[in-house]
Amino acid sequence: MYTSQGPISSRCSTGSGPAMIQTHFLGPHPLIRHYLARLNVEGILRSHLPQGRTGALNHGQAICVLVHNILASPGPLYRLENWVAPIEPGALGLTTGQKGAINDDRVGRALDALGSPRAREVWFHLALRTIKQWRLSTERVHFDTTSVTFFGEYTSSVDEPRMDTFFTPGYALIFTRGIGIQLLFFRVLFVFEATNPLRVFLL
Template sequence: MSDLDSLQHRTQFLGPFPILRHYAARLRLREILAAHLPAPPGTRLHPADTLLLLADNIQISRMPLYGLSGWAEPYRPEVLGLTPGAMTALNDDRAARALDTLFDADRASLLTEVVVRAVREFHVDLDRVHNDSTTLTLHGAYRRADGRTVRGKRTVRAALGAQQG
């Protein structure tokens, strides 16, 4: 029996995750998110990991929350940056709780830290950047998107046409 006879071949679908993980690592997204988002004691899946998967999902396929675990299932946990135990904990309830944790966080500080990290890591020339975040197109009925205060924070207000205030 030769050495070649003992070799095994296996195929593993990686998708775009090596690229996404590379840039997330350079931005230190997991560390920044973890520093701003507390994890409940004994949690198997940190909100930072859940939010990174949600961001991956938006970039790749835009699967709804209820389909998140099914979307992630074909991948090995380590491809997604997870442990096997964390992978089994991934579900829509956990994703919703991670989004609630993000809502309650100091998002301005979190976003500032991510932007500063991106500018430094990728040597972004800010003289050449223009951020126009005044327009967001929505589809559907958003009856509760009326600017009310939830848990001490103002929510967004969805309206038709140009609005003042």
């Protein structure tokens, strides 16, 4: 969509003589930056990712630049440095020096940090921020992958799996035989009559 961003500067002729036109590419980036700031994405990432060797950019800033890239003009990481070159640094919330530090290696380190065990709380805090900022009703939107596993003999169990479907407000319980099957349906209860082990997924 925004893969061809044009030259950074060009020459032209005016009534007063030659002139230089300086191009500052903004595109959709101020709008993307507004929502990233409203969600406090950079702050949450900075607080919950191991920083290590970051240089001019912290991991939160690097990942936010990647979000800009994915939303505006997705492409391979090795092209990221060329993609960001003509964009005005302020449109990304960066200084000139920080923009110059953007490359595939830097963003790759940030993605490694995002995949670390310490980053598990990032998604919770982003979801919580989203709920608060847009005042989402959690009566309808609720996602919880907490699971409980039971082991033992059940007198009512049968050899062949049987599924009965019930409707119930607020919860979805899934009983599976052997391999847990995670079916996420709001306000629906699926019951699989099964033998051991019995696995219950709570929403």
